[in-house]
Structures are given as C-alpha cells and as structure tokens.
Amino acid sequence: MSIDVALLANILPQVLIDGLILGFMYALIALGYTMVYGVLEFINFAHSEIFIVGAFVGVEILLSLKSAGRLDALPWPLVLVILLVAGMAVSGALAVTVERVAYRPLRGAPRLIPLISAIGISFFLQDLIRLVESIWRNAFNLVYPTIDVLNERFELTPTIDVSLKSLVVIVAALAMLAALHAVVNRTKLGTAIRAVAEDQTAASLMGINVNRMISLTFLIGGAMGGAAGVLFGVQYGLINPYTGFIPGLKAFTAAVLGGIGNIPGAMIGGLVLGLLEAFAASYLSLLTGGAFGAEYKDIFAFSVLILILIFRPKGLLGEVVRERA
Amino acid sequence: MRSDPIRSLLTLGAGLALIVAGGTSPLAAQGKGTIKIASQSPLSGGQAALGEGIKLGTQIAIEKLKGPLEKQGFKVELVPFDDQAKPDVGVANARNIIADKDIMVVIGHLNSGVAIPSSEVYKEVDLAMISPANTNEKITDRGYPNVNRVCGRDDVQGPVGAEFAASTLKVKTAYIVHDKTTYGQGVAEAFKKDIEKKGVKVVGFDGTEEKSNFDPIITPIKAKNPDLIYFGGIYDQGAPFFKQAREKGIKSKFLGPDGLDSSDLVKIAGKAVVGMYYTTAAAPASSPQAKQFADEFKKKFGKSPEPYAAESYVATAIALKALESVTSGGKAPTRPAVSKAIRQVKYTGMTGSIEFDDKGDPKKASYYVLQVAGDNPEKWAENKEAKRLAIAAPTATK
Numbered sequence: 236m237s238i239d240v241a242l243l244a245n246i247l248p249q250v251l252i253d254g255l256i257l258g259f260m261y262a263l264i265a266l267g268y269t270m271v272y273g274v275l276e277f278i279n280f281a282h283s284e285i286f287i288v289g290a291f292v293g294v295e296i297l298l299s300l301k302s303a304g305r306l307d308a309l310p311w312p313l314v315l316v317i318l319l320v321a322g323m324a325v326s327g328a329l330a331v332t333v334e335r336v337a338y339r340p341l342r343g344a345p346r347l348i349p350l351i352s353a354i355g356i357s358f359f360l361q362d363l364i365r366l367v368e369s370i371w372r373n374a375f376n377l378v379y380p381t382i383d384v385l386n387e388r389f390e391l392t393p394t395i396d397v398s399l400k401s402l403v404v405i406v407a408a409l410a411m412l413a414a415l416h417a418v419v420n421r422t423k424l425g426t427a428i429r430a431v432a433e434d435q436t437a438a439s440l441m442g443i444n445v446n447r448m449i450s451l452t453f454l455i456g457g458a459m460g461g462a463a464g465v466l467f468g469v470q471y472g473l474i475n476p477y478t479g480f481i482p483g484l485k486a487f488t489a490a491v492l493g494g495i496g497n498i499p500g501a502m503i504g505g506l507v508l509g510l511l512e513a514f515a516a517s518y519l520s521l522l523t524g525g526a527f528g529a530e531y532k533d534i535f536a537f538s539v540l541i542l543i544l545i546f547r548p549k550g551l552l553g554e555v556v557r558e559r560a
Numbered sequence: 561m562r563s564d565p566i567r568s569l570l571t572l573g574a575g576l577a578l579i580v581a582g583g584t585s586p587l588a589a590q591g592k593g594t595i596k597i598a599s600q601s602p603l604s605g606g607q608a609a610l611g612e613g614i615k616l617g618t619q620i621a622i623e624k625l626k627g628p629l630e631k632q633g634f635k636v637e638l639v640p641f642d643d644q645a646k647p648d649v650g651v652a653n654a655r656n657i658i659a660d661k662d663i664m665v666v667i668g669h670l671n672s673g674v675a676i677p678s679s680e681v682y683k684e685v686d687l688a689m690i691s692p693a694n695t696n697e698k699i700t701d702r703g704y705p706n707v708n709r710v711c712g713r714d715d716v717q718g719p720v721g722a723e724f725a726a727s728t729l730k731v732k733t734a735y736i737v738h739d740k741t742t743y744g745q746g747v748a749e750a751f752k753k754d755i756e757k758k759g760v761k762v763v764g765f766d767g768t769e770e771k772s773n774f775d776p777i778i779t780p781i782k783a784k785n786p787d788l789i790y791f792g793g794i795y796d797q798g799a800p801f802f803k804q805a806r807e808k809g810i811k812s813k814f815l816g817p818d819g820l821d822s823s824d825l826v827k828i829a830g831k832a833v834v835g836m837y838y839t840t841a842a843a844p845a846s847s848p849q850a851k852q853f854a855d856e857f858k859k860k861f862g863k864s865p866e867p868y869a870a871e872s873y874v875a876t877a878i879a880l881k882a883l884e885s886v887t888s889g890g891k892a893p894t895r896p897a898v899s900k901a902i903r904q905v906k907y908t909g910m911t912g913s914i915e916f917d918d919k920g921d922p923k924k925a926s927y928y929v930l931q932v933a934g935d936n937p938e939k940w941a942e943n944k945e946a947k948r949l950a951i952a953a954p955t956a957t958k
Contacts, residue, residue, distance in 0.1 A: 253775035516776030
C-alpha cells in the first residue's frame with residue numbers, strides 16, 4: 236500500500252488540534268504533580284482522583300441544572316464558568332484536605348511512606364466516588380449532558396473542522412496556565428511558594444508560614460486538576476470513577492518529561508505528549524499501511540519519551556535545582 | 561489497573577462470605593439438601609448493566625421453575641458472583657464455586673475473555689456451565705463436555721453483519737474499529753474477512769483500548785469518509801466512540817455486534833446512535849413469550865430486562881430441566897451427571913427451540929440484525945428487527 240501523501244497533509248491541522256486539546260489537558264493535570272514535587276519532593280499519586288473529582292462536580296451540576304430545566308435558559312459561557320469555578324473549588328479543597336490528613340502527619344517520615352499513603356488515598360477516593368455515585372445516581376458511567384451550542388462546528392476544509400467546544404477548552408486552558416504563571420512569578424504568595432520550594436528552613440526563618448504555603452500549593456494544583464476534570468468531561472463526554480487513572484499517569488509522565496518540579500516544564504511536557512499521542516494515533520496506521528494501528532500510539536509516544544529522557548535525563552526544561560541545607 | 565489485586569481480594573472475601581452465608585441456611589438441613597446454581601457476570605463496573613441482567617434472569621427462572629425440584633425435597637438457591645468482567649476475578653470466583661459442593665451449574669459469563677479461563681476451572685470437576693452470552697468460538701470449540709451456550713457464535717455474527725452490510729445496506733467501503741479484546745477483535749476480524757469476500761473495500765482496521773478520547777482515531781476515518789463504520793466491542797466504549805464521531809460530523813452508517821446491545825448505549829451516545837444497526841444472538845423482545853418475560857421482569861425488578869436476561873432465563877430453565885432428570889426418585893445429583901443431562905435436554909422457550917450438539921453449541925441458532933429506534937433508553941426493547949437469519953453452528957475445524 237502506498238502512502239497517500241495528500242491525505243496525510245489534509246488531516247494535519249485536525250491532528251494538531253486534537254493533540255493540542257489533549258496536550259493542554261495533560262498540562263493542567265501535570266501542574267498538580269509538578270508543583271507538589273517542587274515543594275515536597277514527593278509524587279502525589281492521588282492527584283489523578285483529585286482531577287476526576289472535578290469532572291464529577293461538573294457533571295453533577297450540569298445534571299442538576301438539566302433536571303431543573305435551567306440548562307438551556309442560562310447562557311453557555313456562564314454555565315461553563317460555574318462548572319469551572321465549582322470544579323476548581325471542590326478539587327482544590329479536596330487536595331488540601333488530603334494533604335492535611337494523609338501527608339502532613341508523615342512529613343518527617345522516610346520519603347517512601349507518604350508515597351504509599353498517596354497510593355492508598357488514590358484507591359480510597361476511587362471507590363468513594365464509586366460508592367457515592369452508585370447510591371446517588373445508581374450509575375457507573377456518567378454522561379455529560381450535551382450543550383448543543385458547544386458542538387457547533389466551523390468547517391475550515393471538507394476534512395477539517397473545529398468545534399466551538401475544542402476552542403473553548405484550548406482558550407480556558409491557556410487562560411488558566413497564564414494566570415498560574417502570573418501568580419507564581421509576579422505575586423508575593425508566588426514568591427513565598429518558590430521560597431519554600433527552594434529551602435523550607437530558610438523560608439520559615441524569613442517569616443514564611445511553611446505549612447500554609449504547602450497547603451496553598453496543594454490548593455492551586457488541585458484547582459488546576461479540577462478545572463482539567465471539567466474540561467475533560469465537556470470535551471469527551473463520558474466519565475466513570477476510574478477514568479482519572481490513565482490521564483493522571485500520562486500527566487505525571489508529562490511532568491517528568493518537562494522536568495519535574497518545573498512549572499513551565501509541565502506545560503511544555505503536556506503539550507509534547509499530547510501532540511505525540513495524537514500524531515501516533517492518527518498517522519501510524521496510514522504511514523505503515525495498517526501494519527501498526529492506533530493501538531500502538533502509547534508505545535510510540537513513550538518510546539519517544541524514553542529517547543528524550545536518555546538525552547535529557549532532567550527533562551526538557553530541567554528539574555528545579557534544590558540546595559540541601 | 562493497579563487496583564486489580566485489591567479488588568480480587570475483596571471479591572474473594574465477598575465470595576467466601578456468600579458461601580458461608582449459604583451454608584448456614586437453616587432450611588438446608590431439613591430436606592435432602594441444597595442445589596445451588598451460581599451466576600457469574602460483572603455486577604460492578606462499566607458492564608454491570610448487562611451483568612446484572614444475567615443475574616436477574618437466572619434469579620427469575622429459579623424462582624419460577626424450582627417447583628419440581630422442591631417437591632423432590634431439594635432446596636434450590638441462586639449464588640451470584642461478580643466477575644467484574646476481569647479474567648483473574650472470574651477464575652478466583654470459579655475456584656470458590658468448585659469448592660462449594662452444592663453448586664451444580666454455573667450460568668455465565670458475559671465476557672468470553674472471562675468465560676474461557678473460568679471454564680477451564682469448572683472443567684476440572686466437570687461442573688456444567690451454560691453461557692447465555694458468550695459468543696466467542698473457543699468457548700465450545702474446545703469440545704469440553706461441561707461447557708454449553710444458548711446463544712450464537714462470533715464466527716457467525718461477523719458474517720451475519722457482513723451479509724447485512726453488503727446485501728441490505730449495499731455499502732461500498734467500510735472502516736473497522738475494535739477494542740482489542742478476545743471478543744471485539746474476534747468479531748471484527750470475522751466481519752472483515754467476510755465483507756472483503758463480498759467485494760466491500762475495507763479502508764481501515766484499527767484497535768484501541770482508549771475509553772474517552774477518540775479524536776485521533778476519528779480524524780483518519782473522517783478523511784476516508786467510509787460508507788460504514790463497524791465497531792467490534794462493548795457499548796461502554798462503542799457509545800462514546802460513535803458519539804464523538806457524529807459530533808465531528810461523520811455521516812457513515814454504524815454497525816456493530818451484540819456487545820453494543822444495551823440501553824446504556826443510547827444513554828451515553830444519545831441521538832448519535834439512532835439508526836445504528838447491530839447484530840445479536842439475543843432475541844428481540846417482540847415475540848409474545850419474550851414480551852411476557854419482559855413484563856414479568858419489569859414488575860419484579862422495576863426495569864426492563866437488559867439483553868441476555870432472557871437468554872439467562874432460558875439457560876437456567878435448561879439447567880433445571882437437566883437437574884430434574886438426574887434427581888428423579890430423589891437421588892442427589894452429581895456434577896458429571898448434570899453435565900451429561902444438559903446435553904440431552906430439548907427445550908423450547910422464548911428464544912426458540914434449543915438442543916445442544918456434541919460441542920455444546922445450539923444445533924440451530926438465530927441471529928438478528930436490529931436497528932436502534934430512538935434515543936430513549938427506556939425504549940431500548942422496542943428496537944426494530946431489520947433482518948433475521950437462522951444458521952447452524954459450523955463444525956469445529958481442528
């Protein structure tokens with residue numbers, strides 16, 4: 236089978252858009268991993284559940300609005316803002332609670348201990364969501380009610396079109412990443428967080444409340460995860476209590492790819508991984524004449540990842556360097 | 561994924577608890593003993609809707625038809641197991657099942673990938689299994705004396721779909737997507753082989769385990785604009801796939817196997833799947849007997865029966881008939897005797913008349929092509945029959 240070059244070129248913009256959406260989603264989730272690592276040098280494995288809780292908050296609000304008959308009455312940007320704010324609030328609060336209950340008491344313990352605690356919390360949250368949803372809605376898979384306006388498509392060429400939904404996801408993700416960047420780099424709180432990340436003892440000597448800054452880190456990371464959850468639900472439409480695991484794992488990978496502990500790194504890592512995956516899934520079968528199909532997308536994406544990490548073991552942008560006291 | 565070991569442990573615990581609870585029943589001591597019928601199907605997780613149907617179909621059959629056995633002095637009980645649609649859990653449950661000497665028959669499973677390894681365990685003690693739903697060829701092609709099914713086979717379901725697509729829908733090009741499971745890929749490959757023979761061009765064949773983001777798979781499909789998209793897999797994956805495909809403006813016709821046969825398909829995909837076709841070995845609820853069953857089911861459990869609930873009823877009815885024949889005169893049944901008796905049963909019920917051949921396939925199975933009628937999940941049972949074929953199981957090729 237010969238390679239249809241025209242076809243490959245035709246779908247390129249669509250593949251780029253698919254990859255960008257996925258990439259921004261990974262980037263938002265990856266922030267939670269990378270910020271916590273930056274401050275505590277520890278992987279918060281419960282973050283994938285904190286992310287999916289955001290998606291559940293979103294679907295619950297949409298379903299309640301729908302059953303109250305208000306969904307079509309409200310303008311969609313307002314609905315979206317409500318979803319995002321609620322998702323961020325709940326996920327952020329959950330992340331702070333998890334830190335307070337499961338990680339802070341273990342802060343002095345060897346580093347593997349809080350890691351195990353995180354895995355435990357992850358299990359716990361998965362099954363807690365399952366329990367709550369099965370009692371509340373008697374459902375396992377929850378479907379995001381469709382907001383018809385968001386499915387409107389702009390046809391660019393006969394093969395390429397962009398839905399309003401995709402644009403909204405990209406814009407929302409960009410806005411949040413920009414806001415986070417500004418908070419971390421331009422505000423006093425951001426400076427304090429960076430100070431704690433660099434040296435906790437010195438920071439506390441400077442009058443910074445270390446515990447509060449750590450809580451704040453979890454709050455911001457959790458809120459970003461919650462926002463990603465809402466966007467994930469709006470974009471892909473179907474969630475269940477275990478949906479968070481795979482995107483969480485990919486986002487963690489994205490964080491490592493960008494250089495764990497490094498905020499711009501997480502963003503770039505997410506985008507790279509999202510694009511790699513989209514390219515592999517769409518092109519592998521076309522390029523190899525069907526010998527390798529879309530099912531090899533993860534193998535391809537992760538092979539590239541291993542290659543990058545062989546040549547840049549600290550990630551694309553490098554790990555944040557800490558000097559131990 | 562990472563929760564598997566823990567959940568299998570939990571299931572093991574739950575299974576043990578069930579057995580203990582069953583064994584301490586005070587009634588068991590009074591009569592000649594207890595005959596237990598186990599059901600194994602996913603009662604939790606993404607495919608629970610179908611799995612629950614299997615359990616409830618079995619339950620309703622036992623309650624309705626246990627009379628003759630009780631007259632003989634036996635107590636008949638249902639022991640439901642949750643295989644979570646996972647092979648490891650199914651096998652762990654199977655170990656518990658064979659350890660309980662009162663269990664004479666297993667009704668299950670939903671997934672062929674779970675049924676195959678689990679039935680290896682049942683075979684060790686010649687414990688009869690009657691499957692209401694497993695359409696994979698290997699289920700019966702292994703030629704085990706204890707394994708039977710009341711439904712059709714994948715290697716026929718694929719061709720039925722291909723026949724329908726080529727001669728009724730008259731499509732020229734088809735794109736095939738499957739879920740990489742024993743079941744999904746099996747049907748998809750059978751479909752591909754047959755539809756190519758009929759002169760339809762297959763423009764793509766892709767497998768994916770993805771559950772939520774189908775964008776990158778849909779993009780090449782859209783560029784190739786096939787007449788038909790065939791999805792070999794289960795509804796919890798097929799539904800979001802079809803939904804996203806329609807949202808991206810794909811206008812191709814949709815076709816799939818019986819894994820898509822669940823009201824959850826429209827619950828998830830909504831109007832995207834209205835007009836979609838699916839092949840199934842499950843009889844549509846249009847016959848009077850099936851309708852009566854559906855009414856009874858609804859009255860008892862407050863919901864319409866999912867596909868395979870009726871087949872589970874039939875499978876259980878066959879099991880009970882076999883049990884009656886081996887317990888005549890009031891003697892206690894043995895597992896090998898029950899397995900043997902099941903092959904002798906001739907049963908006529910709502911899915912037609914069933915008689916097993918020497919592999920455990922029904923001698924003649926009916927296959928249906930149905931079309932999704934509307935986007936209301938409550939009305940799933942009203943899907944219209946587009947075509948019906950009665951085909952004998954192919955002889956085993958060794």
